[in-house]
Amino acid sequence: MEGFTHLIPFAAGHEIIRQRRRDLTLIRMTPDIIYDQMIGMGCATRLVFSWGGNPGVGSLHRFRDAIQNSWPIPLELEEHSHADMAARYQAGASGLPFAVLRGYVGSDIPKYNRSISSVACPFTGEVLTATRALTPDVAIIHAQKADRRGNVLIQGIPGIQKEAVLASKQAIVTVEEIVDQLDAPINACVLPSWVVTYVSEVPGGAHPSYAHGYYHRDNAFCKAWDGISRDREVFLQWMREHILKTEDFAAFRRSLAQGTMVSNG
Numbered sequence: 001m002e003g004f005t006h007l008i009p010f011a012a013g014h015e016i017i018r019q020r021r022r023d024l025t026l027i028r029m030t031p032d033i034i035y036d037q038m039i040g041m042g043c044a045t046r047l048v049f050s051w052g053g054n055p056g057v058g059s060l061h062r063f064r065d066a067i068q069n070s071w072p073i074p075l076e077l078e079e080h081s082h083a084d085m086a087a088r089y090q091a092g093a094s095g096l097p098f099a100v101l102r103g104y105v106g107s108d109i110p111k112y113n114r115s116i117s118s119v120a121c122p123f124t125g126e127v128l129t130a131t132r133a134l135t136p137d138v139a140i141i142h143a144q145k146a147d148r149r150g151n152v153l154i155q156g157i158p159g160i161q162k163e164a165v166l167a168s169k170q171a172i173v174t175v176e177e178i179v180d181q182l183d184a185p186i187n188a189c190v191l192p193s194w195v196v197t198y199v200s201e202v203p204g205g206a207h208p209s210y211a212h213g214y215y216h217r218d219n220a221f222c223k224a225w226d227g228i229s230r231d232r233e234v235f236l237q238w239m240r241e242h243i244l245k246t247e248d249f250a251a252f253r254r255s256l257a258q259g260t261m262v263s264n265g
Contacts, residue, residue: 004158005157005209008032011174013140014252017038017041022045024038024044025046025048029160030049033208036062040065040235040236042073045075045076047063050082061226079113080116084104085160089164089167090163091134098133100129101131117131136167136169141165143191144176144212145175146196146199150199151190151191151193152190162191172198174199176201204253207221241255
């Protein structure tokens with residue numbers, strides 16, 4: 001479930017929680033609140049990542065609890081650098097078995113990660129880092145638009161969404177709106193229909209992150225989440241009220257407006 005700064009697929013993550021999916025390996029360069037929620041609800045047994053936190057606020061408390069106390073279940077970690085994760089997605093998207101980069105000089109991460117090795121350049125003999133390609137079963141992203149043929153337009157910061165979709169066996173895309181024509185500007189990021197498995201129209205589906213051209217980041221939500229997620233019972237009560245008891249993302253947004261959490265999204 002990729003998304004960098006904006007277009008984070010919160011609506012899709014909530015649906016995974018509602019469906020009580022379990023034993024998932026979650027992959028993302030920058031796990032934030034949505035993975036905190038999924039981990040806290042017991043969806044994941046493994047996380048492949050390069051950074052995790054509540055952006056601009058601090059720690060992910062459900063993530064920390066899973067690591068430190070195995071609550072609600074133990075969580076296995078596979079840690080990489082940002083450059084490594086990006087290279088792994090690119091290799092997967094290109095149909096290559098691994099990526100090559102200069103990195104990890106002075107780092108202990110390769111000692112503890114079986115997906116990181118080394119390779120000698122056949123031209124210069126230089127020893128470089130080799131990292132296993134990422135080929136997820138399913139990529140899930142949020143975007144601004146899809147047309148009725150299934151072509152998807154991503155505007156603003158592209159992150160690694162395109163590569164994640166191309167590297168994966170299937171792709172689910174939630175969008176702000178489905179339109180007759182994308183009217184994509186020159187050099188826009190457009191995912192063609194043949195790399196997209198399903199499209200679902202979910203207005204506001206990236207909240208509390210922002211969607212470029214549609215709505216701003218809900219900083220009040222992120223700050224409030226820090227307090228909600230610190231305590232297990234408070235967290236579970238919030239999740240039951242706002243996610244498990246709501247039928248979809250629109251109902252979730254209505255429950256926020258009626259509840260105690262301040263939301264300006």
